[in-house]
Amino acid sequence: MSQYLLQMNGIVKSFGGVHALNGIDIKVRPGECVGLCGENGAGKSTLMKVLSAVYPWGTWQGEILWDGQPLKAHSISETEAAGIVIIHQELTLVPDLSVAENIFMGHELTLPGGRMNYPAMIHRAEALMRELKVPDMNVSLPVSQYGGGYQQLVEIAKALNKQARLLILDEPSSALTRSEIDVLLHIVRDLKAKGVACVYISHKLDEVAAVCDTISVIRDGKHVATTAMADMDIPRIITQMVG
Ligand SMILES: Nc1ncnc2c1ncn2[C@@H]1O[C@H](COP(=O)(O)OP(=O)(O)OP(=O)(O)O)[C@@H](O)[C@H]1O
Ligand SMILES: [Mg+2]
Structure with missing residues (x-):
C-alpha cells in the first residue's frame, strides 16, 4: 500500500479558456500537515475544490489517488464519506x-x-x-x-x-484574533498527533511555518516546489511564491 494518504497527479482545471490549474502534483502522508502556498489567484482553492469534488470527477483532468486507489468522486458527500473534509475560504x-x-x-x-x-x-x-x-x-x-x-x-x-482523515483548511484564520488562531493551531497539532492529515492554506506565513511539516508552493496554476519546513523559512517561501 502507498505510504501516501493522498496523491494528486497532473491536475488540470480550466474555466472556459482560462487554465486555473496547469498540471499540479501534491502528496500528503497520514498525520502530515502540508502548507499550500501561493499568491492570490495561484490556484490553491481551485485545487482543494477539485480534491473535495466541489468540481466533480470529469470536470478536470489528472488523477487523484486516495489510500493508493483512484478517487473519482461526483459529490462532496462522497469525498466526506471517504474522510476528506474542507473548511472553505468563504463562509457556508x-x-x-x-x-x-x-x-x-x-x-x-x-x-x-x-x-x-x-x-x-x-x-x-x-x-x-x-x-x-x-x-x-x-x-x-x-x-x-x-x-x-x-x-x-x-x-x-x-x-x-x-470524521476527517484529511482536513483542508482554506484561509481558516482570516477573521480570527491572535488567541483564536493559537487555539486553532493547537487543534491542528492534536489532529496530526491522531494521524489526521491536513492541508493548510493561509497568507499568514507565520501560521504556516508554525504548524506545517511540508510546504508546497504553486504559482500560476503550476507546482513550483515541495520542501520540508525544516529546510525552509518564510523568506524562501515568499521567493518561491513570487518567482
Ligand atoms: N469559478 C471560477 N470561474 C472562473 N475562473 C475562476 C473560478 N474560480 C477560480 N477562477 C480563477 O482561477 C484562478 C485560481 O483561483 P483560486 O481561487 O484557486 O486562487 P487562490 O490561490 O485560492 O487565490 P486566493 O489566495 O486569492 O484565495 C484565478 O485566476 C481565478 O480567477
Ligand atoms: Mg483561495
Missing part, C-alpha cells in the same frame, strides 16, 4: 439557523422514528465550542447573531464534527 453557514443546526447540517442526529434529536446536537455542539475555547456561545441562537470570527469558529466546529 445558513444565517437563520442556529449554531447547532449549522454544525449538524446534513449530518443531523435523529431519534428512533426519525425526529431530530436536538438535545444531543446541542450537547455535542456545546462540547465542540468548548474545545474551540468559546464556552460562552449559545448554540441555540441563530448563527447570524454572531460576528465573523465566531462564525469562522462555527465553520471549524462543523468540520471537526465530521
Whole structure:
C-alpha cells in the first residue's frame, strides 16, 4: 500500500479558456500537515475544490489517488464519506439557523422514528465550542447573531464534527484574533498527533511555518516546489511564491 494518504497527479482545471490549474502534483502522508502556498489567484482553492469534488470527477483532468486507489468522486458527500473534509475560504453557514443546526447540517442526529434529536446536537455542539475555547456561545441562537470570527469558529466546529482523515483548511484564520488562531493551531497539532492529515492554506506565513511539516508552493496554476519546513523559512517561501 502507498505510504501516501493522498496523491494528486497532473491536475488540470480550466474555466472556459482560462487554465486555473496547469498540471499540479501534491502528496500528503497520514498525520502530515502540508502548507499550500501561493499568491492570490495561484490556484490553491481551485485545487482543494477539485480534491473535495466541489468540481466533480470529469470536470478536470489528472488523477487523484486516495489510500493508493483512484478517487473519482461526483459529490462532496462522497469525498466526506471517504474522510476528506474542507473548511472553505468563504463562509457556508445558513444565517437563520442556529449554531447547532449549522454544525449538524446534513449530518443531523435523529431519534428512533426519525425526529431530530436536538438535545444531543446541542450537547455535542456545546462540547465542540468548548474545545474551540468559546464556552460562552449559545448554540441555540441563530448563527447570524454572531460576528465573523465566531462564525469562522462555527465553520471549524462543523468540520471537526465530521470524521476527517484529511482536513483542508482554506484561509481558516482570516477573521480570527491572535488567541483564536493559537487555539486553532493547537487543534491542528492534536489532529496530526491522531494521524489526521491536513492541508493548510493561509497568507499568514507565520501560521504556516508554525504548524506545517511540508510546504508546497504553486504559482500560476503550476507546482513550483515541495520542501520540508525544516529546510525552509518564510523568506524562501515568499521567493518561491513570487518567482
Ligand atoms: N469559478 C471560477 N470561474 C472562473 N475562473 C475562476 C473560478 N474560480 C477560480 N477562477 C480563477 O482561477 C484562478 C485560481 O483561483 P483560486 O481561487 O484557486 O486562487 P487562490 O490561490 O485560492 O487565490 P486566493 O489566495 O486569492 O484565495 C484565478 O485566476 C481565478 O480567477
Ligand atoms: Mg483561495
